[in-house]
Amino acid sequence: MNEQKTEQLLLGLEHPALTQLEHNDQTIILHQAVVQPLKQLMDASAKAGLDIHIVSSWRSFQHQASIWNRKWNGERAVLDKHSQPIDLTQLSDHEKFKSIAFWSAVPGTSRHHWGTDFDLFLQALVKKGYSVQLVPEEFAAGGPCESLECWLQENLGQFEFFRPYQTYRGGVAHEPWHISYRPVSEPLLKNVEAKSIASQLMLQDVQGKQTITAALDDYLERYVFNIDD
Numbered sequence: 001m002n003e004q005k006t007e008q009l010l011l012g013l014e015h016p017a018l019t020q021l022e023h024n025d026q027t028i029i030l031h032q033a034v035v036q037p038l039k040q041l042m043d044a045s046a047k048a049g050l051d052i053h054i055v056s057s058w059r060s061f062q063h064q065a066s067i068w069n070r071k072w073n074g075e076r077a078v079l080d081k082h083s084q085p086i087d088l089t090q091l092s093d094h095e096k097f098k099s100i101a102f103w104s105a106v107p108g109t110s111r112h113h114w115g116t117d118f119d120l121f122l123q124a125l126v127k128k129g130y131s132v133q134l135v136p137e138e139f140a141a142g143g144p145c146e147s148l149e150c151w152l153q154e155n156l157g158q159f160e161f162f163r164p165y166q167t168y169r170g171g172v173a174h175e176p177w178h179i180s181y182r183p184v185s186e187p188l189l190k191n192v193e194a195k196s197i198a199s200q201l202m203l204q205d206v207q208g209k210q211t212i213t214a215a216l217d218d219y220l221e222r223y224v225f226n227i228d229d
């Protein structure tokens with residue numbers, strides 16, 4: 001893939017290798033190189049009695065921007081480190097930026113733009129009408145996805161997936177539900193560049209973009225490059 005195509009992919013603008021995977025009742029949008037590995041992972045977990053529901057797969061820049069902007073404008077809840085809602089009106093723009101970035105990537109920097117990363121949940125719960133929150137408590141001992149958590153701990157590595165936010169490292173929250181296909185995502189991460197993100201933010205309707213671009217290098221170090229092995 002040439003440099004310009006990689007840049008577009010990383011930013012969530014244009015993806016040259018997106019495809020669809022039909023799985024149970026879901027249509028999953030993802031990188032074509034990840035179809036087989038994801039299928040194998042989901043088949044194996046199904047055999048263990050844990051049918052996987054994909055809460056989130058590929059996501060465009062525009063989609064990420066709409067999540068970001070709704071949070072910035074107070075139209076969608078922003079949670080603190082204990083999964084409790086924060087009153088954003090009391091915060092400076094910089095604090096707001098950091099609070100949102102704990103759970104949601106700045107548009108153009110989400111690993112979900114790549115088609116290699118997925119948020120998982122148990123399908124049985126979704127079918128029963130359980131309202132998915134994606135908070136760590138759901139994957140903790142006694143939580144509804146404890147069985148999935150145990151299975152992932154034991155088996156994820158066999159399929160060359162890993163969990164970039166498995167531990168809290170001072171940037172993104174502990175996100176045990178977020179998995180990534182390493183053979184494709186690892187080389188992509190090496191191509192993430194502040195310059196192209198900053199110029200894209202300036203072109204787009206993204207709330208707080210002045211604040212974000214002023215702190216972009218720090219943000220990338222702390223939230224994007226700072227992941228588990």
Ligand SMILES: [Zn+2]
Pocket residue numbers: 056112117118119178
């Ligand atoms: Zn995710």
